[in-house]
Amino acid sequence: MTKTQILKLIRAHCLDCCCNSIKEVQECPIVSCALHDLRFGKDPSRKKMNPEDAKTLGERLHKARTENKRTHTRTKNPAGSKLKGG
Ligand code: SF4
DSSP: OOHHHHHHHHHHHHHHHTTTOHHHHHTOOOTTSTTGGGTTSSOTTSOOOOHHHHHHHHHHHHHHHHHHHHHTOOOOOTTOSOOTTO
């Protein structure tokens, strides 16, 4: 099980604990609960990226995706769609 899956399960558990009320989960007063820091389904220890780094990373990702589209364009099968041996 991945970390993301575990965090999603914790989120679902907290929603169940609060009768599916997002607001109640947000305002959960039980700080002694072991899941309190994880109730949003996100890793609280993960650092936020500064806006400049996020912008640079976004541009690199966009560039990589557009280049990937160019190199992975679909081409028609020159032999047609018939399979051999049939
Ligand atoms: S942190 Fe604990 S008490 Fe609060 S909603 Fe989640 S499970 Fe319930």
